Amino acid sequence: MEQFDYVVLGASHAGLEALRAIRAHDSDGSIAVLDREARLPVSPTVLPYVVSGKRRQDRIALRERGWFDDLRVDYRQQAHAAALDSAHSRLRLADGSEIGYGKLLLATGAAPAVPPIAGLSDVRFHVLRTLDDALALREAGRSAGRAVVLGAGLVGMHAAENLARAGARVTIIEMRDQVLPGYFDATAAARIQAAFHDNGVEVLTGRRVASVAPRAGGCTVQLDGGEPCDANLLLVAAGVRPEVSYLAGSGVTVERGVVVDAFMRSTAANVWAAGDVVQTPSFFGDATPAGGILPDAVEQGRTAGMSMAGDPGVRAYPGGVSLNTYGFFGRRALSVGRDAPQQGGADWEVLVRGGEGSDAYLKIVLRDGRLQGVFGVDVLFDPGIMWELILRRVELGARAKALLENPQDAARALMSGLWR
Amino acid sequence: MSATPTIAFDAARCDGCGHCMNACVSAKSSDAHRAQPRIQILRDDESGRWGIAQCRQCGDPRCASVCPAAALEKGDDGIVAWDGKRCVNCLICTAGCTFGGIAFSPAEGHVVKCDQCEGAPQCVAACTRGALRYVTTATLYNRWGELEDLFVPGLGGCQGCNTELIMRHTLRRVGSNTVLATPPGCIPGMGSVGYNGMLGCKVPVFHPLLTNTASMLTGIRRQYKRKGRNVTALALAGDGGAGDVGFQSLSGAAERGEQILFICVDNEGYMNTGAQRSGSTTYGAWTATTPIGESARGKTQDAKNLPLLMMWHGCEYVATASTAFMEDFYAKLEAALDASQRGFAYLHLYSPCTSGWRFPSASNIEVARKAVETNFAVLWDYRRDQGLKLSRDIDAPLPVTEYLKLLGKFRHLDATQIAHIERHVAEQEQVLRELAAMHPRERRQVVGHQSDLMAVDLDQ
Structure with a gap:
């Protein structure tokens, strides 16, 4: 049986960052990274640009092979983990071989969630998570006359825009009552939705799909209590679920994802987890959605890698903060942190500028004078600085007004002083 | 990286x-x-x-x-x-x-x-x-890092001492074609001459008496020259071995213009033997031999200005430097090394002593920086043909108390003693200003010989 000091499952953002963090502290330990894919690693985030044709598929690899060689990492493609035996620190792969590890990182990410819709398994539909998915969708999009997208999250919205640009008539169906729920409030979402409307994309919110049935050249989507909708192309973009199938009986506790502590340790000895496979705790300690955020996956990967290598510089992972940069029809929307709850109380303060018909929309959410969230459409600011201000629980005091006026400059001036 | x-x-x-x-x-x-x-x-x-x-x-x-x-x-x-x-x-x-x-x-x-x-x-x-x-200091560190470290990996200095930095960086640049003299003091104490019959560095090194370092280097340099070999004669000495006990041989060699590179690491006392006063110890400072008691309030004499004394010997090159200003130090080391092939080169490095001066071991470079920024230690260099030049602007110094308050050896100072030190610093400042004014210079000046290596903005 092969044996490595470190084994990393998955070569996307969390896994790659962990490799770097491990090697930064442990120059000698043997490391293997096992990737399911048969090609160099590709970020799911870049796939919409492959679908749109903006980037060729041979120009999007996150790392070249030489990068792994330089780090002296044994990089293996098409290596599927089939089962984990954490009691004996052993992994069984799909080809039957076994690998022993000193320390193991689970960074297997997530797979598209397929909602329980009657008839869905009988029709051909697309998802968008891997490069193969993207290539298939790009091919289908060229000839799709009529496309239906299930889900108005970032993946669905991005894909819908690309399909529309490719000439398809597109309908987005979202069961919540706004687009991009969880990322933006209703006002911001309305601005974004209007842009889709202006570009000929139909957006149906607050609607569910009752069933799907095959028909010649595509399928028919039956809306709950409404008319049927024919489609040549059906894209299911209803979120993701952690890729944990190989963890059954492994001793690793899985809830909505792998359960980890502040150093990304799972409940099994010598097993860490990071990225989309993890049930990410919210920084705010509430039910705010967390996880599925690229920069967050990198932080988790670094924390896990440093912890695995025993790097004394490791710091506890502070918890996830929602963070999105979204471009649509040449415009930009940014969101960082959380919105105020419905019944917030006196400690919450919400500052807004730009209602309907204005050039830009900006919303700043404070609690006890500390930044909780910033949401902007057609307003630029530095999400990274806002993130840091939230994590540091910086009291904004009188600066809140300046922040609403000019979020980019005010936050930069404040942050610059904090760095000294 | x-x-x-x-x-x-x-x-x-x-x-x-x-x-x-x-x-x-x-x-x-x-x-x-x-x-x-x-x-x-x-x-x-x-x-x-x-x-x-x-x-x-x-x-x-x-x-x-x-x-x-x-x-x-x-x-x-x-x-x-x-x-x-x-x-x-x-x-x-x-x-x-x-x-x-x-x-x-x-x-x-x-x-x-x-x-x-x-x-x-x-x-x-x-x-x-x-x-x-x-x-661009980082570029310099990289360049120095590519030079061979000629000392053993472990040197036994006190925690936070900058002398190891001085020793390693100096010998990296001066190189292996060197005979090194390290008279009694912290430097051999740290292991330059080695332990148990093993050498502490990769060049010939010897341990002269406190009194005869420059004399012995004189003989070595001359003997090699007679045999047709051009070696660098390098001394790494403390302020006692240079300016007090060792001064007669140093003064003689400088006056004769011997081709020697003499580096004085000035920690203002005999720190290796338990922090006794030296001629370089500051007025008012506590040392083991200038204690604080009912009547005694630290040293009662001012420090002599050793680098200025060396300048008056008409050396080929004399300079003061600090490990808080490494670009400046590198430039001066370069110039001193070059000058030592023609005559006597003397480099005076201020070296705060973490244990003897009583300050936290993490603060060495900060103490060194404050010494310079308050004009307590003024950086300058002197070339026989060009006279004395200030390496930094000294017209807007920080208050001297910003430096004094960092150090335990000054904790007992009363207002009169502080005023005395301030007056002394101001006098030294004025002397150097007048010396520098004897040789007008451009506002922006390249310090050192190798202009391709480092240009230092003197107005910083």
Whole structure:
């Protein structure tokens, strides 16, 4: 049986960052990274640009092979983990071989969630998570006359825009009552939705799909209590679920994802987890959605890698903060942190500028004078600085007004002083 | 990964004139578009201070870690480079940066960031107040790092002592064609001559008496010369071995113009043997032999100015240096080494003593810096043909008390003693100012011999 000091499952953002963090502290330990894919690693985030044709598929690899060689990492493609035996620190792969590890990182990410819709398994539909998915969708999009997208999250919205640009008539169906729920409030979402409307994309919110049935050249989507909708192309973009199938009986506790502590340790000895496979705790300690955020996956990967290598510089992972940069029809929307709850109380303060018909929309959410969230459409600011201000629980005091006026400059001036 | 140059910002010197931003716009604009400045100077109205948003060229750039398209990469030149052919405009890099160092430019249609203008940052050139500095010290450290370390890996210095830094960096540059003399003091105590019959360095090293270091080096240098070999005769001595007990041989060798590089590491006392006073100990300072009691209040005499005494010998080269100003030190070491091939070269290094001066071991460089910034230790150099030049502006020093208060050996000082030290510092300052004025010089001056190696802005 092969044996490595470190084994990393998955070569996307969390896994790659962990490799770097491990090697930064442990120059000698043997490391293997096992990737399911048969090609160099590709970020799911870049796939919409492959679908749109903006980037060729041979120009999007996150790392070249030489990068792994330089780090002296044994990089293996098409290596599927089939089962984990954490009691004996052993992994069984799909080809039957076994690998022993000193320390193991689970960074297997997530797979598209397929909602329980009657008839869905009988029709051909697309998802968008891997490069193969993207290539298939790009091919289908060229000839799709009529496309239906299930889900108005970032993946669905991005894909819908690309399909529309490719000439398809597109309908987005979202069961919540706004687009991009969880990322933006209703006002911001309305601005974004209007842009889709202006570009000929139909957006149906607050609607569910009752069933799907095959028909010649595509399928028919039956809306709950409404008319049927024919489609040549059906894209299911209803979120993701952690890729944990190989963890059954492994001793690793899985809830909505792998359960980890502040150093990304799972409940099994010598097993860490990071990225989309993890049930990410919210920084705010509430039910705010967390996880599925690229920069967050990198932080988790670094924390896990440093912890695995025993790097004394490791710091506890502070918890996830929602963070999105979204471009649509040449415009930009940014969101960082959380919105105020419905019944917030006196400690919450919400500052807004730009209602309907204005050039830009900006919303700043404070609690006890500390930044909780910033949401902007057609307003630029530095999400990274806002993130840091939230994590540091910086009291904004009188600066809140300046922040609403000019979020980019005010936050930069404040942050610059904090760095000294 | 090696260290690389950086652009440093001093908020206290910035008045928000905006010249840096304009220079950046000019440098980065093309016929097609007006560029967004890659440096932003912004006022925080609450604190009344100016802040900066500019790429720090992080050693571990998070913008690159989070980029889903591998469009950002830290190069060997230290620059985090942006590749427009790979960028997909997702702006996730702007979520990875906490400095505002990479931002979307609507006019240009993509994210933009500082690239330090290929080693000649225009923003720095445009700054007239010294608020922006292009710090290339890292390049020097890298260059020094490539030279062979000629001391053993472990030297037994006190925690936080800067003498190991001085020893290693000096011998790296001076090189292996050297005979090294280390008279009694901290330096052999740290292991330069080795232990148990094993040498502490890779060059011939010997342990003269405190009194005869320069005499012995004289003989060695002359004997090698007679045999047709040109070796560097190097002394690494303390202030006692140089200026007190060893002074007659030092003075004689300097006066005769022997071809020697003599480096004095001045920790203001006999620290190796339990912190006794020396001729370099400051007035008022506590030492084991100038104790604090009912009547005694520390040393009652002023320190003699050893480097000035050496200058009056008419040496080939004399300079003072500090480990808080390494570029300056390197330049002077270069000049001294060169001068030692023609005559006597004397380099005086201020070396705060963590144990004997009583300050935290982490503060050595800060103490050294404050000594210079208060004019307690003035940096200058002297060449026989050019006279004395100040290495830094000494006209706006910090109060001397900013230095004194860092050190336990001055804790007992009363107002009269502080006034005495301040007066002494002012007198020394004035002497040096007048000496420097005897040889007018340009405002900006290259210090040292190897102008290609390091140009130091003396007005910093």
